[in-house]
Amino acid sequence: MGTQDRIIGIFHGTAAYLTLNDKAYGVYYLVTRAILKKTSDFIDGTRRKDRAIAVSMKNSGWGNEDLLLRVKVNAGAVGRLIQLVQGGFVQIQP
Helix, strand or coil: CCCCCCCEEEEHHHHHHHHCCCCHHHHHHHHHHHHHHHHHHHHHCCCEEEEEEEHHHHHHHCHHHHHHCCCCCCCHHHHHHHHHHHHHCCCCCC
């Protein structure tokens, strides 16, 4: 049908941990390697630009080195969400 897909995930607050790489995820949450692999595969296997929010990172003590590859850091979730919705994106929130 010629439809192009583009998903941008904004992970902030308690969901920000989903942007962590395996090593940082294991350090902060002390989980098994099997769970780490599933989370990493899910994030890396999607065609999207992930965004971690700088405030969530600072509050959790995470740095850029703790994030998955391709994750970009944004200074504020609400402003970015407004910008995306005004640009034609649809917000899906669990």
